[in-house]
Amino acid sequence: MLRSLWIKVPTLLLAGAALWWLEGGVAIAAAVGIVLVGSAALMAFVLHPNAGAWAKTVWRAPSQTDAVALTFDDGPDPAGTLEIARILEEHGARGAFFVVGERAEAHPEIVRALHEAGHLVCNHSQTHSVAIHFSLWGTARRELRACNAAIASLIGREPTLFRAPQGIKNPALGDVIGELGMTAVGWDVRGLDSMSDDAEAIERRVLRGARPGSVIMLHDGTGFGGRADRSATIEALPRILAGLRERGLRFARLDELLELEPYRAPSSAADPAADASPATSA
Numbered sequence: 085m086l087r088s089l090w091i092k093v094p095t096l097l098l099a100g101a102a103l104w105w106l107e108g109g110v111a112i113a114a115a116v117g118i119v120l121v122g123s124a125a126l127m128a129f130v131l132h133p134n135a136g137a138w139a140k141t142v143w144r145a146p147s148q149t150d151a152v153a154l155t156f157d158d159g160p161d162p163a164g165t166l167e168i169a170r171i172l173e174e175h176g177a178r179g180a181f182f183v184v185g186e187r188a189e190a191h192p193e194i195v196r197a198l199h200e201a202g203h204l205v206c207n208h209s210q211t212h213s214v215a216i217h218f219s220l221w222g223t224a225r226r227e228l229r230a231c232n233a234a235i236a237s238l239i240g241r242e243p244t245l246f247r248a249p250q251g252i253k254n255p256a257l258g259d260v261i262g263e264l265g266m267t268a269v270g271w272d273v274r275g276l277d278s279m280s281d282d283a284e285a286i287e288r289r290v291l292r293g294a295r296p297g298s299v300i301m302l303h304d305g306t307g308f309g310g311r312a313d314r315s316a317t318i319e320a321l322p323r324i325l326a327g328l329r330e331r332g333l334r335f336a337r338l339d340e341l342l343e344l345e346p347y348r349a350p351s352s353a354a355d356p357a358a359d360a361s362p363a364t365s366a
Contacts, residue, residue: 095119133251134270138258142342143270145297151336152298152328155180155271157208157247158278158305160187160194164314165304168321169198175325178202180338180346181304182247182269185210185231192238199239204338204346206245207231207266212308217252224260232264233350241347245269245338249308267344271301275320278303278310283319290320291327299338300324 095118102114129137145151154172156179159165165181172179181198183205188195199205209216210230216223228246236242246266248257253268261268273293275286290300302321306312328335339346 095121095123130254131252133248134272135253136268138253138255139261139268141253141268141270142344143299144272145341146343148296149336149341150296150332151334151341152273152294152296152300153180153336153338153341154300154302155182155206155247155269155338156302156304157182158187158212158303158308159183160191160198161305161314162191162194163306164318165191165194166197167318168304168314169201169203171318171321171325172203173201175322175329175335177325177335178204178337180204180206180245180269182206182208182245183231183235184208184212184305185227185234186212187305188231188234188238195235195238202337204243204245205235205239206243206247206269206338206346207235208247209249210234212249214249216249216257217254219254220256221260224257225264228260228264228266236350240350242350243346244348245344245346265348267342269299269338269342271299273298273300275300275302275317275324277314277317277320278308281311281313281316283316283323286316286320287323287327290324291331294328294331294333296333297341299341 099115099118102118103111106114129135134141134143154177156168159181160183181203195205207228209227216227232242244266246261247269251270273290275290277286280286294300302317304314306314
C-alpha cells in the first residue's frame with residue numbers, strides 16, 4: 085500500500101497546488117484533470133496482470149530460451165482438468181495449474197493426481213471472489229493463506245506462485261503477496277477460452293501470440309463469470325501443442341521457465357486461522 089503513495093501523494097499535491105495558484109474554473113479544471121490522470125495511472129497498475137508496482141510479478145522467461153510454459157486457471161474441475169492433464173502428458177508437456185482453494189478441497193483426488201503426474205499446483209486464491217479486488221489486507225491474507233493450506237494438506241508442500249483472479253492486484257494484495265514471500269505470475273499470451281466456445285479462435289490466439297519465453301494462460305475450470313464448458317479448450321489444446329512444436333518451441337514447466345522455486349515447506353502462516361485481522365473493504 086505504501087508504494088501506491090508514490091502516485092497518490094504527488095497527485096494530491098499537484099491538485100492542491102492547482103487550486104492554490106490558479107483561479108476560478110481554470111483551477112477546478114486543472115485539479116480535476118490532475119486527479120483523473122493520477123487515478124488512471126493507479127488503475128493501470130492495478131488492472132494490468134503483468135504490472136509489478138505492488139508486488140514482484142513475472143510473466144515470461146527472464147533469460148533467452150526456446151521454451152514456453154502452459155498455465156491453467158480456475159480448477160480443479162472434474163469436467164476438464166484431468167483431460168487437459170492427459171493431453172499435456174501425451175505431448176510431453178507439464179502444466180502449471182492455478183487452483184482455487186475451495187475447489188481443491190472439494191476435489192482432492194484431482195489435485196493429488198496433478199502433483200503425482202509432475203504438474204505444478206499453484207495458488208489462485210481460496211474463493212476466486214471479486215471481493216478480493218476491493219478488500220484490504222485481512223481478506224487478502226485469508227484468501228492466500230487458506231488456498232496455500234488447502235494445497236499443502238493435499239501434496240505436502242506449500243506453493244510460492246500466485247496468480248490473482250483476473251490478474252488484478254490492488255496495493256493491499258500486493259503487500260500480502262510480498263509479506264507471504266510469494267511471487268505473482270502474469271502471462272503474455274492468453275486464449276480467451278473462458279469466454280469463447282470457438283476452438284479454432286482459441287488456437288489462433290495462442291499460436292499468434294506465442295514467442296520463445298512466453299507464459300500461456302488458459303482455463304481448466306468453469307463457472308467464474310465465463311462459459312461453463314471447457315470443451316473448446318480441450319479441443320484446441322492438442323492443436324496448440326502441435327503448433328507450438330512446429331514453430332520450434334519446446335515445453336518447460338512454469339517454474340523451470342521462470343527459474344523460480346515453486347514450493348516450500350508448509351508453515352503455520354498458511355493457516356488462515358492465524359490471521360485475526362478484520363476484513364476491511366476499500
